[in-house]
Amino acid sequence: MEDKLLPAQQPRIGFQYFPDTMHYRNSDLIRWLPEVQSLAASWVTLYAPDDHAIPEPFITGLIKSNIQPILHFHSSTSKPPQAANLKALLKAYSSWGVRYIVFFDRPNQLGNWSPAGWAQDKLVERFLDIYLPCVEAALSCGLSPVLPPLEPGGNYWDTAFLRDLLLAITRRGYSSLLNHMTLSAYACAGNHPLNWGAGGPERWPSTRPYFTPNDSQDQRGFRIFDWYLAISNAILGRPLPVILFGAGCHPDEISDARYPAVSLEAHTARHMEIAHALAGEESELEDIPTEIMVCNFAPLFAAPGYPEASHAWFQVSGNTFPVVETMRNWALSHNPITISSTSASGPGRFNPHPIAHYLLLTEELWSKQGKSSVILRTFLQKFKPAIGFSPAEAVFARRVTIFGNLQSFPEVVVDQLTSAGCLVERIQEDGTVIAPNSTEL
Numbered sequence: 001m002e003d004k005l006l007p008a009q010q011p012r013i014g015f016q017y018f019p020d021t022m023h024y025r026n027s028d029l030i031r032w033l034p035e036v037q038s039l040a041a042s043w044v045t046l047y048a049p050d051d052h053a054i055p056e057p058f059i060t061g062l063i064k065s066n067i068q069p070i071l072h073f074h075s076s077t078s079k080p081p082q083a084a085n086l087k088a089l090l091k092a093y094s095s096w097g098v099r100y101i102v103f104f105d106r107p108n109q110l111g112n113w114s115p116a117g118w119a120q121d122k123l124v125e126r127f128l129d130i131y132l133p134c135v136e137a138a139l140s141c142g143l144s145p146v147l148p149p150l151e152p153g154g155n156y157w158d159t160a161f162l163r164d165l166l167l168a169i170t171r172r173g174y175s176s177l178l179n180h181m182t183l184s185a186y187a188c189a190g191n192h193p194l195n196w197g198a199g200g201p202e203r204w205p206s207t208r209p210y211f212t213p214n215d216s217q218d219q220r221g222f223r224i225f226d227w228y229l230a231i232s233n234a235i236l237g238r239p240l241p242v243i244l245f246g247a248g249c250h251p252d253e254i255s256d257a258r259y260p261a262v263s264l265e266a267h268t269a270r271h272m273e274i275a276h277a278l279a280g281e282e283s284e285l286e287d288i289p290t291e292i293m294v295c296n297f298a299p300l301f302a303a304p305g306y307p308e309a310s311h312a313w314f315q316v317s318g319n320t321f322p323v324v325e326t327m328r329n330w331a332l333s334h335n336p337i338t339i340s341s342t343s344a345s346g347p348g349r350f351n352p353h354p355i356a357h358y359l360l361l362t363e364e365l366w367s368k369q370g371k372s373s374v375i376l377r378t379f380l381q382k383f384k385p386a387i388g389f390s391p392a393e394a395v396f397a398r399r400v401t402i403f404g405n406l407q408s409f410p411e412v413v414v415d416q417l418t419s420a421g422c423l424v425e426r427i428q429e430d431g432t433v434i435a436p437n438s439t440e441l
Contacts, residue, residue, distance in 0.1 A: 039324070250262060
């Protein structure tokens with residue numbers, strides 16, 4: 001164990017963890033908690049499955065380390081979770097110390113509805129029909145529900161959707177629920193300046209849903225919260241607290257052709273500007289209001305095949321974006337206190353393959369042949385690999401042995417593992433080994 005220093009007064013910084021639900025083992029906590037702490041974060045957002053709980057040791061391990069988890073259920077609007085079924089999960093999470101729960105994601109996007117569901121009238125009302133029971137279940141368990149983040153702009157313009165949503169909640173007589181709720185927003189700046197859209201609709205009155213004049217600005221940037229707070233003030237007479245997701249920018253991004261692509265230098269500088277502003281330090285940003293509870297930056301890591309992989313701060317190659325080291329140094333230099341942790345990765349690098357050897361096979365094959373197959377039994381005794389059923393988990397292994405044919409794991413899986421830097425071999429069910437440099441049984 002190695003002593004690390006962190007700010008005594010942590011700013012409102014958080015991170016998205018993995019964009020999946022498969023990395024909640026104790027080894028994952030040991031691997032990633034020091035990284036989160038070294039970046040001065042006091043929040044982390046976790047993808048939460050509908051049908052089972054994230055393991056208690058993972059949740060309590062974060063909370064004991066003063067990291068508050070935000071659980072985000074990416075539930076389907078076509079098959080929404082039943083509030084009664086959710087209650088057992090929510091009660092457990094509440095008893096473990098979780099406070100904030102998000103139900104659904106980007107309900108203003110066509111892709112998050114069935115074609116028939118999107119085509120029907122009164123989309124916001126129908127969303128509330130499936131959303132409000134989840135909110136009431138969360139409140140009954142002592143949790144604080146968060147309105148789902150919307151796609152900035154989006155198929156149903158996000159500011160219009162939010163306005164209609166708050167009006168509908170009030171009209172239905174649920175205004176009291178809003179006293180316990182929090183707004184959320186995706187605050188990616190694209191390649192816009194960080195102050196793009198600052199001041200909201202009061203400063204940019206000519207901007208309308210689906211139309212932003214060339215001499216105006218809109219909510220599609222880091223300052224999206226200015227627009228959402230204005231809507232909250234207009235409808236409720238008060239600002240609701242806000243949680244930001246996906247804040248900052250992505251390297252090489254060009255969302256607006258009038259501005260240059262985001263270089264690695266700009267990527268670092270813009271995230272540090274946000275960190276300075278959140279900490280109340282001198283910054284070129286206009287003030288970030290106190291209603292902003294936490295600003296969650298991009299995912300720490302994402303396996304190949306996930307859209308987030310290109311802009312995760314820790315890359316599959318083992319490299320880290322320069323912002324990682326810059327933010328660590330900043331964190332260490334501000335009012336340090338001592339905490340105990342396993343060491344975070346060194347400058348510019350981290351170990352992308354903490355698993356030495358992974359045996360990848362299907363659950364069906366394991367249940368049928370796991371104990372009876374002489375080939376499998378011999379392999380396990382000789383190599384003692386980790387055993388699993390997930391290609392997304394296998395990318396963390398230095399060596400991956402696939403047991404099964406192309407029907408079980410097609411070549412695209414091999415390509416993804418190889419691109420992640422894994423040494424890959426395949427064993428057919430008859431014992432044939434397919435790999436240029438694998439060890440024979």
